[in-house]
Every structure is written in C-alpha cells, then in structure tokens.
Amino acid sequence: MLAECAAYLSTKNLTIIDLLEEVYNKYGFFKEKQVNRYIKGLQGQIMITNIMEYFRKAELEQIADVRITKMVDYENDKTADSEGSKYYLPKSNVIQYYLEDDSVVTLRPSGTEPKIKFYFSTKAKDKALAEKKLKNYINDIIVQVDKLISEGK
DSSP, rough: HHHHHHHHHHHHHHHHHHOOOOOOHHHEEEEEEEEEOOOOHHHHHHHHHHHHHHHHHSOEEEEETTEEEEETTTTOOOBBBSTOOSSSSOOOSEEEETTTTSSSEEEEEEEEEEEEEEEEEEEEESHEEEEEHHHHHHHHHHHHHHHHHHOOO
16 A cells, blocks of 8 residues: 555655655644653552652643643543543543643553653644654653652652
C-alpha cells in the first residue's frame, strides 16, 4: 500500500514526505513523550503512591501557564468510555489533565516496575512550537515530581 502511495505521488512530482507535510499543515504537528521516574524498594512504592495523592489533591489550575480544562481521576471518578456513552471504564490509578490548547498530561504508576510514568501529548501549528510546548509541560510537572522525590514525600 505504501509503495502504491509512493508511485501515485511520484506521478504528481511529490514524495511521501511532501504528503506528510501537507497533513501536518492541515491538522497540526503532534508531539508526544513519556518520562519515567524509577523509585526502588518499599519506600519507592510509598513515594509513588504519595506522588499520585499529591496530584489528586493539588487542584492544579494550569500546567506551564496553560489552563487545565478538565482533570480526570480514573481511580475515583465514574468515567464513560466515550462522550455520551453509558459504559464506564474500570477504576485505574491514572490521572489525566486536559489543557486549554488540547494537550493532555497523564500520570500513572507502572503495574510491573518500581516507577511512575508521565505521558505528555500536544499539538501545534508547527513542529518547533509543538516541541516547545512539550518541553514546558514536562519541565513543569517533572520539577514538581523531582522535588517531592528529593524531599522524600
């Protein structure tokens, strides 16, 4: 299928990269990154639990100067699997922040390793802006997490 696409584009003097650029220009540039913090041992497990509780109680209004429009706590909230659905997702130790610019920040402990995972997703009109936004969100959240870890909370 990809070869057929490339062959078709070549008849128009275009490449797959040209098509991808068109898609980016039409829909925006999407950037995602996962950041992990490993905290070993029983104390690490306690600290990961405390970090999740910190964010549950923090009542953040913004991340990196961008307003939070919705916070979903999948452990304590009844969350439908899609808009208008009557089917609810199972409880899970996950927190998601939806930002005014359609970015999403997700926090969750690993179920198999001594780590807490942070997922950052954003989009922007160009690649540089998407990367800048992603970096700002990561810095804001991870600075808070690293401070909690260094304080042993």
